[in-house]
Amino acid sequence: MQKNRSKDMKADIKGIITSLNINEGNFLIPIFEAVVNSIQSIHEQVKLEPKHKGEIEVIIERDKITTDIYEGKPNIEVNYPIAKITIKDNGIGFNDVNLKSFNTAHSTKKIKIGGKGLGRFTMLSVFKNISVESIFKVGDKHYKREIPFTTEYKEEDAKKTIVHGAKSTGTITILSGLKEKFLKQSINYSQEVIADNILKHCLLYFINNDEPKILIREKDCADINLSTQFNPKDFLINEYLEEKIKNKTFNFYLVKEYKSSFNFYSYTADNRTVETKKTNTILPIFKSKVTNSDQECYVGVYITSDFFNKRVQHNRLEIRFDKANDMANFDTVSEKEVEDKVVEIIERQFAGILKERETSNEAKVKDYLRHDGIGYRWLDVDSKFLQSIPDDADIKKLDDLFHNLEYKAKNDLNKRKEKLLSRDYSNKKEYKELLNEVLSAVGKQNESKLAQYVSHRKVVIDLLGKYLEWQNEQKKYKEESALHNLFFTMGGTEKDIAHSQHNLWLIDERLAYFKYIRSDIAQLYHGLSNTESKKEPDITLYDYDLYDKSYKYGDVSSEGEIKTIVFVEFKRPHRDNLTFQEYQRQMMDQVKGLDQGIENYKGGYLNVSQNKTIFFYYVCDVKDFNKIMKDAKEFGSFRTSPYGTLIRFDQDRIEEIMTYQQVKSSSIQRNRAFFKNLGID
Structure with missing residues (x-):
């Protein structure tokens, strides 16, 4: 019978180790098991000797020969890999009862104190060799038991001899032969880290004042006494x-x-x-x-x-x-x-601390909604949401949290809409309540979208102002592309940029609603005209919707004539050769390409109405504006508008010369009431 149990034990060891699934992150588990075994052994001894003072030593030894695992970490101070861990205790020792438990997989000996009967197998999951040497007492005699525990262990491997002159009991457990996959991981565990982890794992023993003295030792390091640590x-x-x-x-x-x-x-x-x-x-x-x-x-x-x-x-x-x-x-x-x-x-x-943090989060949220999160103002912010905000949250974290809150709110709103439309309500009162809830939420949501767009305008105006300040401070002027892209991306069309996303409203609010736009593209590629002109107006806008034969802008005649075309030219600040004559030439070049007609959505040509109006906006720096103003008034019949720009009405053309500074100032004036209402003026 004894022989059969030995055979079963041997056959089970490898399978049990595999089933435990100890990975690199659980490297310290065997040490925890050994320390807890020692604590429990000391508790058994205390039952026999109530005044017994238990003590455990955990001795760390390192492999200072193996160095290849340090490759790739030059000049980084790390610990040597662990070679051996020795755990010594003065507990009751490995007596016959404990040996029987040791030799039985899934032993129930310690079940009342939570033992699973698998601790020694976790040790073999990480280390190749477990050596146990223990002194225990039977009657008046002391015995020594030695157990070489490996995956090939058999019960007869455990040796028992009588010891003369021994004065105490105890066990020394040596864990050696660290397995390859744990070798590199072990360099992360200094003496202090191991001590902290043992303390954390066994903390309840310390809280309950039920711990023995536990020392963590390593050569050339001061001992760490966990009892003084906690x-x-x-x-x-x-x-x-x-x-x-x-x-x-x-x-x-x-x-x-x-x-x-x-x-x-x-x-x-x-x-x-x-x-x-x-x-x-x-x-x-x-x-x-x-x-x-x-x-x-x-x-x-x-x-x-x-x-x-x-x-x-x-x-x-x-x-x-x-x-x-x-x-x-x-x-x-x-x-x-x-x-x-x-x-x-x-x-x-921590009620007081949490209240302070919630108040702080509330102030943080108010500031966020005032500036960066205007589009989220329609959302309900309650105490639960404030508690979901980390007390160290930055703007990016708030963005993420409000995005998630909005997603949930939209889903909830859609469900209420569906319930309303499907008449999933029991009475007239419930219907009215649901209708009011939906209308209120939709109203807040739409207000928020408008607020977000107005906030976007404020940011764009500020960017334009910052760019002009930088130009003046640095006295350096790049190509007009930097400014051009602020208004509308170069090389782009209405396919690339939605009308709500471009910034031509800076020049004139009406430009925000044109449906056909070409930016820095040669006229022969505009897709409407059969001209062969290779001139590239900075911006060209037509009041024709190529993708919808119903006309969206009011100036298209029922016969398919286009009555409004807009050109915008941006000039790089402080150009040395800018003259009124150049202005005249550039303006006329842009208009010539319209003489042969424009294609409609079917491929036929649309007529450019005899009553057409061509708007020509010319945007330049203050210095350039002043340079051409005299000639524009004297030879070009320009006059000063109420806004300080130069304007001319010439048959089918309306021309306006303005500065970037005037564009900024005019935009602020037009939007000031909205900015003030949102608190962002």
């Missing part, structure tokens, strides 16, 4: 005991965390941390440090429950929660319910 009186903020979720009991321990880089909550089972998650994933506003007793720290929430003890996976890496669709069939608790309880506990403990 004192419940100094670190425990508060504890919320016997909190109920449904009919299950949970305990919550809130702890100051000075070495963490975020607030977190941890599921624990049998006094050991299982899963740790960032608190801001369930309560975004609780992201930054808190001030507690005049010190800033992060907060860790450790949660214990018999529910977790029963639901922890065998590899101790996860708590098993039932899926949502199974909840109705089981007397159980969902993870969402636990998370909601964590939020409730934090809100109870």
Whole structure:
């Protein structure tokens, strides 16, 4: 019988190791298991000797020969890979009862204290060799037991000998032969990092004052005593005991965390941390440090429950929660319910801090909606939304949050519209309420869209002003392309840029509504005229909709004549050769290409009406404007308009010469009332 059990043990080891699925990120699990085994062994000894002072040593040894894993990290200080971890304790030792448990996969010996009977297998998942040497006592005699534990282990490999002169019991466990896939990962674990992780994993022992003295040692490093690293009186903020979720009991321990880089909550089972998650994933506003007793720290929430003890996976890496669709069939608790309880506990403990952050977020949101988020003003911002904003949120984060809020609001609005149109309501009162809700939401949404467009105009005007300031300060003038693109993209057409997105309104509001636009494209490629002219007007606008035979702009005659054509020319500031004669020549060149007619959407030619009106806008710098003004008035019959521009009416042409500064000033005047109403003037 004994022989058969040995055979089963050997056959099971590799399969069990594979099933545990210990990956590189769980590199420290074997060390945690060894330390907890030592704690439990000491607790057994304390039952026999109540005054026994338990002590554990974790000794780290590194491989200073293997260097190839450092490739690609020049001048970066890292730790040598770990060669061996030794765990020493003065617990009860590896007596016959413990050996029997060791030799039984899935042993139930420690089931009352949460043992899964798999700890030694997690060690073999990471290390190739586990060596155990233990002194234990039977009656008045001491014995030594040596166990070389590998994947080929057999029960008869364990050796037992009597020891004379021994005064105490205890166990030395050596983990060596780190497996290849964990070698590189081990360089990230300094003595301090390992100590911090052991403390975090076993923190509940310390909170309950149930821990032995634990020392973390490494050559050339000072010892780290975990008992001095954590004192419940100094670190425990508060504890919320016997909190109920449904009919299950949970305990919550809130702890100051000075070495963490975020607030977190941890599921624990049998006094050991299982899963740790960032608190801001369930309560975004609780992201930054808190001030507690005049010190800033992060907060860790450790949660214990018999529910977790029963639901922890065998590899101790996860708590098993039932899926949502199974909840109705089981007397159980969902993870969402636990998370909601964590939020409730934090809100109870840090009500003042959360209120301050919510107030700060409210001010941040108001400022955002006043400037960058005008298009989102129609959305309802409640306390729940304010709590969803991280307290360190920047504009980009606010953009993302409001985008998501708008998406949800639009979906909700569409559902209410569908309900209204499908007459999915029970009575007249419900109908009126639903109708008012929909009309109110649609009205707010449309107002917001208009506000967003007006805000866009303010930004464009400011950009034009900044560009002109920069030109004046630097005394350098680029090609007019920079300014041209601000009004309408060079080489573009109405196919590329919607009428609501270009900025020709800066010159004249009516230009925002033309449906056929060509920017810096030769006239022979405009697609309407049969001219062979290769002249490239900066901007040409026709009042014809090529894509819709119904005419959208009021100046198209029913016979297919076009009565309005607009040319816009942008001149680079401070041109040395700009004269009134050049202006005349350029204006006439643009008009000549219209003499032979224009094609309609069917390929035939549209007539240019004898009563056509051609608008010609000429935009230049103040210096150039002053240079040509005298000749324009004396020889060109131009006169000064009420806005300070030069204007001429000549048969079928209306010509206007203006400065970029006048364009900016006029745009501000035309939009000032809108800017003021939005609070962005």
